[in-house]
Amino acid sequence: MKKKYMEEAEEGRKALELELKKKFPGHLVYVFRVHELVECPLKRKYRERFPDYAFTVFSKPKVVIGEMIDIASKVVSGLKYDYVAQRAVKVADRMVVGIIGNINIYDEERGEVIEVKFTDRLDKTPRVHHIEQVRLYLWLTKGFRGKLLYISPDGWREYFVSGTPDTEEVADYVYKLVNGMVPAPKWKWECKYCPFKEVCEKWSTG
Numbered sequence: 066m067k068k069k070y071m072e073e074a075e076e077g078r079k080a081l082e083l084e085l086k087k088k089f090p091g092h093l094v095y096v097f098r099v100h101e102l103v104e105c106p107l108k109r110k111y112r113e114r115f116p117d118y119a120f121t122v123f124s125k126p127k128v129v130i131g132e133m134i135d136i137a138s139k140v141v142s143g144l145k146y147d148y149v150a151q152r153a154v155k156v157a158d159r160m161v162v163g164i165i166g167n168i169n170i171y172d173e174e175r176g177e178v179i180e181v182k183f184t185d186r187l188d189k190t191p192r193v194h195h196i197e198q199v200r201l202y203l204w205l206t207k208g209f210r211g212k213l214l215y216i217s218p219d220g221w222r223e224y225f226v227s228g229t230p231d232t233e234e235v236a237d238y239v240y241k242l243v244n245g246m247v248p249a250p251k252w253k254w255e256c257k258y259c260p261f262k263e264v265c266e267k268w269s270t271g
């Protein structure tokens with residue numbers, strides 16, 4: 066299932082890239098998925114180079130449980146789910162970046178995006194990269210409010226995310242990524258859980 070999702074995601078990326086190249090001739094065009102904007106910049110490169118490594122993560126029991134909870138919560142919500150939103154932003158002279166987000170749950174009427182996360186422990190605060198992800202979804206949908214719903218074996222907790230970024234902020238965000246200004250790893254805990262650590266020259270213990 067994940068493989069099919071990844072293939073469809075890749076098709077979506079190529080289609081948007083083609084559309085932007087036609088619309089902005091002579092421009093450099095990049096397309097990113099939202100998760101690629103909030104993670105270590107090397108992961109995208111390794112995902113392309115070593116697709117089999119990328120799949121190892123999907124066979125882990127925790128990830129499988131997370132997937133099942135994810136599907137159940139989407140169906141129970143009665144709202145749109147796996148909603149694909151995309152927008153383009155000019156990040157520099159003759160450079161355009163398309164951004165695609167696959168939103169867990171989208172309440173179009175209320176302008177609310179909901180991101181569901183399975184976790185083994187409930188923290189007191191939401192994780193920073195999850196907040197970034199939801200804020201980018203808000204920009205994509207021009208939404209008003211985001212919600213992060215953490216589900217664990219001990220219960221669940223939800224957090225509201227506000228502060229839709231303006232286009233200038235998103236352009237700056239992407240500019241830094243395209244120009245190699247985002248460190249690898251982006252978060253100090255990231256290498257520990259990374260499926261590419263065996264092949265990565267930048268792997269670190271944080």
Ligand code: SF4
Nearest residue numbers: 105107250256259265
């Ligand atoms: S091992 Fe660390 S630096 Fe390398 S791709 Fe993974 S997160 Fe990035």
